[in-house]
Amino acid sequence: MQGRKINDSVCWMGAVDWNRRLFDSLIPLPDGTSYNAYLVRGSEKTALIDSADPAKSDVLLNQLDGIARIDYLVANHAEQDHSGCLSLLLEKYPGAIVVSTPKAKGMLSDLLGISEQRIMTVEDGQTLALGGKTLEFIHTPWVHWPETMCTYLQEDGILFSCDFFGSHLATTDLYVVDQAAVYEAAKRYYAEIMMPFRSVIRKNLAKVEAHQIKMIAPSHGPVYDRPGFILDAYRDWISDAVKNEVVLPYISMHGSTQKMADHLVGALAGRGVKVHLFDLTVTDIGKLAIALVDAATIVIGTPTVHFGAHPAVYYASHLANALRPKLRYASIIGSYGWGTKAIEQIAGLIPNLKVEIIEPVMCRSCPQCETLAALDKLADAIADRHAKL
Numbered sequence: 001m002q003g004r005k006i007n008d009s010v011c012w013m014g015a016v017d018w019n020r021r022l023f024d025s026l027i028p029l030p031d032g033t034s035y036n037a038y039l040v041r042g043s044e045k046t047a048l049i050d051s052a053d054p055a056k057s058d059v060l061l062n063q064l065d066g067i068a069r070i071d072y073l074v075a076n077h078a079e080q081d082h083s084g085c086l087s088l089l090l091e092k093y094p095g096a097i098v099v100s101t102p103k104a105k106g107m108l109s110d111l112l113g114i115s116e117q118r119i120m121t122v123e124d125g126q127t128l129a130l131g132g133k134t135l136e137f138i139h140t141p142w143v144h145w146p147e148t149m150c151t152y153l154q155e156d157g158i159l160f161s162c163d164f165f166g167s168h169l170a171t172t173d174l175y176v177v178d179q180a181a182v183y184e185a186a187k188r189y190y191a192e193i194m195m196p197f198r199s200v201i202r203k204n205l206a207k208v209e210a211h212q213i214k215m216i217a218p219s220h221g222p223v224y225d226r227p228g229f230i231l232d233a234y235r236d237w238i239s240d241a242v243k244n245e246v247v248l249p250y251i252s253m254h255g256s257t258q259k260m261a262d263h264l265v266g267a268l269a270g271r272g273v274k275v276h277l278f279d280l281t282v283t284d285i286g287k288l289a290i291a292l293v294d295a296a297t298i299v300i301g302t303p304t305v306h307f308g309a310h311p312a313v314y315y316a317s318h319l320a321n322a323l324r325p326k327l328r329y330a331s332i333i334g335s336y337g338w339g340t341k342a343i344e345q346i347a348g349l350i351p352n353l354k355v356e357i358i359e360p361v362m363c364r365s366c367p368q369c370e371t372l373a374a375l376d377k378l379a380d381a382i383a384d385r386h387a388k389l
Helices: 054-063 086-092 102-112 179-209 228-238 256-270 285-292 311-323 342-349 369-387
Strands: 010-012 015-017 033-035 038-041 046-049 072-074 097-100 119-121 127-129 134-139 149-153 158-162 215-218 243-250 274-279 295-302 329-336 361-364
Touching (some): 015 054, 072 086, 086 102, 097 102, 102 119, 179 228, 243 285, 256 329, 256 361, 285 295, 285 311, 329 342, 329 369, 361 369
Parallel strands (some): 097 119, 295 329, 329 361
Antiparallel strands (some): 134 149, 149 158
């Protein structure tokens, strides 16, 4: 795919990765992704904002054929899916200077071996004139690394936001066309990558919103030509508001925990509480992360393996702890054969979740009437707390 014109001065120079299905050897990519770079031409200077993953360097370099000179290579973020082609670009354009935050300078040198003499650092709010076009650099630390920044093209009102507002989505659409698809992809991206930094993102969102934004051009996914769509979504996701929803990740070895989970789902639904149920043997962790963005409560379901929680539950609990969602309540359900310490173990895995623990329900062997009654009581407790939110 060739570069695509955004306006007379700005061109998208991205690479669409249709077949990538895993990011950082961790994050599922059901819809692929893109690595977006943007060429900005002034009357005197030319800048390329971000680059591409090294696996797509040939695509980026092909799009730059015919571009005789680039003066500045703006590195909004040092992570290699955006900065990984910088060394090749510096070879192609020996007169170019890399532009980054002071914190990014050392990272770019360490990660890519770029000489620090080729890197110019910019302070928060500093500008760079290209001739009729002015780049303003907005430091946005911890979105989602400590060195990140956005670049704002003042004359055109375009915010080049890098990972901020991104979405892992392979598409031929330059701009957002299918809002439902982009919303889900952007929410997945926020949940998996940005959610642990919700409080600092709130500050950075206010910082970028102080500018007159006509368009947001992220480094993953389509461009937002109606930026209010993604700005409104982020305001909702980073707020303290939670919804009348329960996330219930579970695993069952011989059917007992499955029966408990099914009964609790029915009990909660009957009390007007929405439930997101995830069987951890088949769950896309991205879907689980999305559900955690808004939910008020998590209930973790586990059988007992050698007195402890199932290993898949360890993983899910660690994931929830790392993502730091704005949950208010948590509980545990499960089964055991002769003894269990699953409750204590799971509780120890989620110290980052500032939640009230609602009395867990563990049963020996198959759930009987007494266990089902305890699950009904748990549903009552959850519904009562949700009603008071």
